Amino acid sequence: MKKILVDLITAVFLIITGCVVLALPIMGIKNVKIVFLIVLALYGLINFGQFILTFKDKDLEGLFTAIASVITIIITVFTDFKAVPLNLAMTLFVWISFMSLIKLKKIDYYHDRKKKIWLLRMITLILFILSGLLSVINLYYESEVQILTLGFFFFIHGILELVDPITNYLLEQK
Numbered sequence: 001m002k003k004i005l006v007d008l009i010t011a012v013f014l015i016i017t018g019c020v021v022l023a024l025p026i027m028g029i030k031n032v033k034i035v036f037l038i039v040l041a042l043y044g045l046i047n048f049g050q051f052i053l054t055f056k057d058k059d060l061e062g063l064f065t066a067i068a069s070v071i072t073i074i075i076t077v078f079t080d081f082k083a084v085p086l087n088l089a090m091t092l093f094v095w096i097s098f099m100s101l102i103k104l105k106k107i108d109y110y111h112d113r114k115k116k117i118w119l120l121r122m123i124t125l126i127l128f129i130l131s132g133l134l135s136v137i138n139l140y141y142e143s144e145v146q147i148l149t150l151g152f153f154f155f156i157h158g159i160l161e162l163v164d165p166i167t168n169y170l171l172e173q174k
Helices: 002-023 032-053 061-077 085-112 117-137 143-173
Strands: none
Touching: 002 032, 002 143, 032 061, 032 085, 032 143, 061 085, 085 117, 085 143, 117 143
8 A cells, every 4th residue: 555655656756746847937947958957857756756655565567667767867867968958858768768767667567466457557668658759759849849749748657656546445445
């Protein structure tokens, strides 16, 4: 039950992060690189906290997500987004690729234990990849639109992360 609650709180924080990113252009914040770095840092911290709180359950998804976020932060620091908008798209694509592999590992974990939730996780993985690819394709506009695109992507990712703990909770109550 503790793991489900921690996963639920983590997903809610990810949704809130997406909502805050959506509000940034209204507040006049237009630096895409700083916004992307902060969001990745928040994702890394939130998921590392999730890993620490659920360490006894031997769930490494939070740790792997934090590592993927740190690797992407390092790539972002050494990349110029203003000169070539393609760099932002490629950096986000790298993060999406890492996250897809992490989610696929979690699907394999559920499948090995013959839990039916693996099918739901596969559907959310497909939706995550599709929303990520659509976001990557639409990152060629001015900075306000790029920030809004990132906000929608991270908001959708938070919602997709919410599906797993809610489903586990409902299955546990059954």
